[in-house]
Amino acid sequence: RKEVEQDPGPFNVPEGATVAFNCTYSNSASQSFFWYRQDCRKEPKLLMSVYSSGNEDGRFTAQLNRASQYISLLIRDSKLSDSATYLCVSRGGSQGNLIFGKGTKLSVKP
């Protein structure tokens, strides 16, 4: 089982829609999690940090379920500019390094 698993998508949604991505992690000792956004041919950029049960920032909500070992990202009122790949990240491993999932591609259509 991979350390961080995500549905690769693509998720094709209309503007204004609500969309949710799930991500599962295998290391039960992981303490913190992140969602990074990566635009096509660009570097990953931090979207949100998730340290406890969840985090909310405007239209974006991240939730952590430690019992089931998954993290979710909810995007409300999708914008065209939300089109990107969303990378789920777990801080784990022997050195506490970041483990990236393969990413979930989102395409928001007019």
Add this chain to the structure above:
Amino acid sequence: EAGVAQSPRYKIIEKRQSVAFWCNPISGHATLYWYQQILGQGPKLLIQFQNNGVVDDSQLPKDRFSAERLKGVDSTLKIQPAKLEDSAVYLCASSLVWGQSYSGANVLTFGAGSRLTVL
């Protein structure tokens, strides 16, 4: 605040040739990372430095890859000889600290990456 600088942005070489990538992290960031991102995959850690010491290089193919951060600031990643499967984007990232932190000081900032094509 200046970001993480990387060069070159693009490099095309033939297999068995060598290539080197350079990274200058954000000023004051003690921790520097090199990641490899193959198309369609998430970034994979190759090596992590804390100042000029190696913290983790467990996934670095040491028969062909090497990296150094001699003065604890900028870093170079070298591949010699290159293989076709080394075609990827090589991302450098830095953070103020590493390990668990709830202050955001351990958040990674990435450079724009160096895109390598091996023919």
